[in-house]
Amino acid sequence: MAETISRALRDGAFEGEHAPALSIKDTIHTPLGSFVFNHILTQLTSNILAGKSQSRGVVLVALTRPPSFYAELLKNKGFDISLSSKWLRVLDCYSDPLGWKNKLMERGTVRNPYEETLLKTSLCKNLKELDKVLSSIVELGKEIVEEGKGRFAVAIDSVSEILRHSSLPSVARILSHLRSHDQVSCIFCLLHVDLHEAKVAATLEYLSTMHADVEPIVQRTNGQRSASEDLPMVEQCFKRGKFHVRFKRRNGRVRVMREELYVEGSSIKFKEISSEDGMTAQSLVPKVQFNLELSEKERLDRAKVVLPFEHQGTGRPIQIYDGRKSLNESEIEQQQASVEKPQTTEDSGRGEIIYFRDSDDEMPDSDEDPDDDLDI
Amino acid sequence: MASSRPRGSSFSRNISSAATSQIPGVKLGPNGTSFLSSGIPDLDQILGGGFTLGSLVMVMEDPEAPHHMLLLRNFMSQGLVHKQPLLYASPERDPRGFLGTLPSPMASKDEKPHERQKPHERPTEQDSNLRIAWQYKKYLGEQNSEVQRGGKAEYCNDFDVRKPLERHFYSGQRVDCISLRDSPNLVPVLERCSAFSSQISKSDSNITCAGRIAIQSLCSPQCDFSDKEWDMLSFIRSLKGMVRSSGAVAVISFPPSLVSPTFLKRWQHLADTLISVKAIPDEDKELAKLLTGYQDMLGLLSVHKVARMNTQVPAILEATTFSMKLRKRRALILECLNQAPVDGSSGSSYGTSSSCSGSSKTGNLDF
C-alpha cells in the first residue's frame, strides 16, 4: 500500500489537474509520522533518480529537522549527497525561523550560528511571511527543473510548525496554490494532529488527495495521556502502528487501505493486515440485513409450504385431536394413510419445512403435550 | 523529613545557639536553611522545624470555613512577638483592622487582658471570621493553667485565640498593610513586597533580620485582577523570587475553587510548602464514630508539600492530614487523625499521646 502512495506521487499530476497531495497524520500515542514521511521521501527520491517519476526533483521544506538530518538520512539510504544539487533543494526553515540568529549575529553576540551541510539549502529567516516562503519554494523548484517544462515535488516536514506561526487559512492558501501550480508534480506533508483543533486536520484532509493516518494498534479507551501503568502498551505504540490510507480516486471513488507498520532499525516496514474489518461497508450501507420484500419465486415457494395441521383439512372438516378416542378414529386413520402417500410423491412440487431438533433435552414441540394435562 | 532531622540535629544545634541569639525567632535547620515559626508549635514540628526562610507557603482555603485565618493570624502574631517586620495584604478595605484580631501569646504572665477588644478597632467584617474562635467563649468555665514559660522570647509561642494581641506589638514596629482592592492590578502590591523584602534582604547567607509576608485570599473575586490568571501567576513567581533572595517567608492563602484547574496546578508547583485546610461536617454521626475526638475538631489540615531547599531528599511525612483542635479552648493544636477502635473511643490512643508529646516537646525545645 505504501507502494500505491509512492506510485501516485511518482506519476504526479495529470494535465489540467491539480497535483496529488498526501498528508500524513499522527498523534503522540504513535508518533511514527516522521518515519512515514522519511520513507516516502526516500521512495520518491529513488524514483526520481531512476527517471521513473514525473518530477525532476524535490523541494524539501525543513521545519522540524535540520537539513543535516536529511543529508544523513539520504546518505544512509545510499544516495550520493554530493550530486544532490541536481535533484534536491532544501528550504531551511529550521535553523532560523524568526531571524533570532541573524539579529544576534548583527549585534555581535555570536559569530557564525549557521550550520553547514552538503545539501543545497536556502535559508528562511521569517517564517511568519508565508508569501515569501511560497515564492522561495517555487524559486527553488525552478532552479531544479531549469528548462521551463519539467515539474518538481514539494515535501513539508511538518505543517504543525508552520501553523504555530501562521493562521490556518493562510497555510491552506499556500497548499492549494502549490497544488495548482503547473510546475508542481506532487506535495506531501506531515501533521501532528493532536497539536491542533479538529478543524486543522479536516482542512488538510480536504486539501489533499490522499491522507494517511498513523493510528495506535489499540485505541485508547479513555483518551487520556498515557500513564505508566500500561508501559508495555506504550512501548508497542512506539514500535508499531496501524497505517490507514484513504485515496480519493479520480473516478470519484474512495479507496481505503489498512496496513500495519512497524519500526525496524532506522526505517519502517509495512505489513498486510490479515483480518479485514468491513468498517467502510458498515458505515456506508444501511445496517439492515433482511430482505423485506419477496421475489416472485419466493412468494410461490412460500405458497406451497404446508403448515402443520393443514393437511387435516384436505377436503374434510377439520378435527382437532382432543386426547380422547373418537368414534370414527380408525376410519380416519385409514384415510390419513391413504392421503399421506400422494403427499410424498408430489413432494417436489410442494414447499416443505424441515427441521431438526437439536437434542432430546429440548423442550418438546408446541403441538405435543408431554404431561397429557392440556385440554386441547 | 523524619529521616533527615536526626542527622542534621547535632550539627545545627551548636550553631543555632549562636545564631539565634542574634536573630530572634530564627532557628537553624539542616542544609544551611533556617526556620521561622509558623506560630503553631505542632505545625512547626510537622514541617520539621517551621517555615523555611525564603520559602513560599501556600494555604488552600476551604470555601466554607475560615481556618486559613487561624493559620495566618498565628503566623503574623508570632512574627510580631519576635519583632519581625510584617507585610499584610488582604482583599478587605481596611487591612490594618485585622491586626486587632491577632491572638496573643499565652506565656505572658504579667499582662492582664485589660482591654479585651476594642470594638472600633475591628471592622465588622472581621467579626464573622472571628466567630469560630469566639464561639468557644461559652465553654469558658475552667481557669487557665498554662505552663509558665521564661520571660525571654521563645522560638515558638502558644497563642490564645481568644485574647487579642496587645497594641504595642504592632503599633511601633514595621507593619505594612495593603488592601488588594486598591488597585486594578498587582503591580503596587508587588512593589510594596519588593520594598519590604529589600529592607530585610540577606547578604550572602548572613541573615540580619527575618520578615514575614502574609497575603490573604489572593484571588478573591472582589479584586479586579482576579480574572487575570497569568498576572497573578507572574506575581506569585516574582514574589517567590524576592522572598527566596531575602530573609522572609511569604504565606499566601487562596480559595482553590476560584482558580482554574491548570492554573491551580501551576500555583501548587510554585509553592514551596503547600497546606490545605478543610471544614468537617457538623454533627456527622458517621464521622463521630470513625474519628476519636471528633467533638473537639475544628477542621482538618493537610500538608501536601514541604519546602525542600538546598536538598533533593523528599520529605515523607508520617501522616499528611491532621485535625485542628483548640486545647483548653485557646491554643491551636494539630493531631494525627486516628480512627477509633471498633468499640468506641479510648483515651490512650496513638494520636492523643503523640500530640501531647508533640506539644510538650516543642515547649522543651529551647532555641
Place this chain on the structure above:
Amino acid sequence: MDNSRPNLLEEALVEDVIGSVKTQKRGRVVVVEDCVETSAAFVLHHFLKRSLQPDSSDVVVFIAFAHPFSHYERILRKMGCNLAVQRKNQRFLFLDMLMLECPDRNGGEAKDDGLLTLYGEIEKAVEIYSSLEGSRTITIMIDDVSLMEVAANGSSNHVLDFLHYCYTLKAKYGCSLVTLNHEDIYSSANTLPLILQLEYLADVIIKAEPLATGLASDVHGQECKDDYAVLPAKNIMAKLWEHRCNRPKFGF
C-alpha cells in the same frame, strides 16, 4: 553512587551510536516530566553530576527559573560535585532567571526581548565552549519550562520558539538538551500543545509518577522512560523501575 553499573538514567543522556557509520558526539533531547506529588528535580541533579564528572570535559549550561544557585550548589556538594569550582573551571554556566520578565504577550517582536537575549547568551557560551580544544558535550538544562512560560506571561508559543532555537544548537554543536516540566499542569485541551510539542521533539521522555501504593520513605515513586524516534531510530524501550533515595544518594 555506584557508577560501574549503568542504569536507565545513565543511558538516557548518552547516545549509543549503533546504526551510524561515523562515530560522532551527538546530543539528545530529554524531556523530564513530573507532577505535584512527585518532583523529578532529582533527575536534573543526577544529569548535572554526571556531566560534571572529573574525568570528562563536558560542559553544562544551566538555565534556572526555579531555584537560586545556592540550592543547586548545596545539593550537588552532597553528591560530591562542587559547582562553584566547576563554575570557575568554565565547565558550569549558571544563568539565574528567577526574576526574568519578558512581558510582551504578542509575539516576540519587541525590542527588548528577554528570551532572545537569553538565547543569545546561551548560544554565545556554546560557541565559545565548542571552539575550545578537546571533544566535549555541551548540555543545556532548563529548570523548568512551566516557569519560563510564566516569565513569558503565558505565551507558550514564545517559549516554544525559544526551545526551537535551543534545538538548533543540537544540530550545529551536538548539544544535549534537558528540560523539566510539570505534566499535570497541561491537562486541558488548550494548554496541551506545549507539552505535546516537547514530546514530539524529544528523543527520551522521563516521567516521575507517584506509586499507586502511596509513598513510602524509601521508595519515592516510579519512573518510566520512553525512548523513541532517535536519529537514527533505534530500538525503542520503555522500562519501569523504582527509584530509591532513602539517603541523599541514589540507588537503582
